[in-house]
Amino acid sequence: MQLELISTRRCPFVQRSVITLNHKGIEHQMTFIDLDDPPDWFHDISPFGKVPLLRVDNDAVIFESAVINEFLDDITPGQLHPADPLQRAINKSWIEFGGSCCSLTFQIMVAPDQQSFASQVAELSANLGRVEAVLGDGPFFNGSEFALIDAAYAPIFIRLDIFRDLLDLHITDALPKVHDWQENLLALPEVQAARVPELADLFRQLISSRNAYAQARL
Ligand SMILES: N[C@@H](CCC(=O)N[C@@H](CS)C(=O)NCC(=O)O)C(=O)O
Known part of the structure; x- marks a missing residue:
């Protein structure tokens, strides 16, 4: 599975996902955009115009940092949410x-x-x-x-x-x-x-x- 995190360097919500990617050692690509002047393709794929976005296999897009993190957790071994x-x-x-x-x-x-x-x-x-x-x-x-x-x-x-x-x-x-x-x-x-x-x-x-x-x- 190919994972691309669409990001900015200043965003705390992006950092939530970067920490999860780092913690789980998940291979990924980072794409930084300028939120003050976002590229057209970003508008096309981001429902709210916000980062982070996780693009999967250059196709499906997941947004909301908490949801991205749960997905990253789901697709890798060792669960980072409590079992209870x-x-x-x-x-x-x-x-x-x-x-x-x-x-x-x-x-x-x-x-x-x-x-x-x-x-x-x-x-x-x-x-x-x-x-x-x-x-x-x-x-x-x-x-x-x-x-x-x-x-x-x-x-x-x-x-x-x-x-x-x-x-x-x-x-x-x-x-x-x-x-x-x-x-x-x-x-x-x-x-x-x-x-x-x-x-x-x-x-x-x-x-x-x-x-x-x-x-x-x-
Ligand atoms: N609830 C969202 C918040 C994401 C968010 O607000 N990102 C900011 C940057 S830190 C953003 O993209 N703002 C652009 C805008 O609101 O137009 C999440 O957890 O991913």
């Missing part, structure tokens, strides 16, 4: 919640003024506070085994790690379990490999191009 149906459903619920946290990391960068910046930071802190309340002793969400939910949250932690230096923002310092989970995920080679070296520069460019409030903190 209830635990699996709980993981999927929190993966969905993680999507809103990914979006908030973007909203923090592009917030036009101090008030909206503070309100996005407060919302992300509150969301991660909810995650803190359900986390166990780690090292991963479900305990000792890395799962798709870890791949889903790692891109948030990559961003929060960059925000420490870039924006002097320390959201997880007040959340000890989330903080430990973040450190455990950031230490994984599959997570490090998903973080393109120029990511902080890409964030800096985004903030400047939007003339966002965060510019004052760079």
Whole structure:
């Protein structure tokens, strides 16, 4: 099976799938596009005009990072969702919640003024506070085994790690379990490999191009 991940370097949802591909050692091709000026073929195959997309055998297209990750898991040995149906459903619920946290990391960068910046930071802190309340002793969400939910949250932690230096923002310092989970995920080679070296520069460019409030903190 030939797998092509259609991607951008800055997207946290893409990183969810890259981490899963890396973790499972799945052979694939990466195709980067410019979302500000996407090629015509992208419009033809992407129902929402969003990345990531997984193109299979240069034909079928799968979208939504959580669904792509489940497919990648299904076609390879060793399952990354809990076997128990209830635990699996709980993981999927929190993966969905993680999507809103990914979006908030973007909203923090592009917030036009101090008030909206503070309100996005407060919302992300509150969301991660909810995650803190359900986390166990780690090292991963479900305990000792890395799962798709870890791949889903790692891109948030990559961003929060960059925000420490870039924006002097320390959201997880007040959340000890989330903080430990973040450190455990950031230490994984599959997570490090998903973080393109120029990511902080890409964030800096985004903030400047939007003339966002965060510019004052760079
Ligand atoms: N729920 C989607 C979200 C994907 C998403 O929002 N991707 C962003 C880039 S990070 C995108 O393609 N935005 C383009 C647009 O909204 O036009 C997923 O999990 O894959």
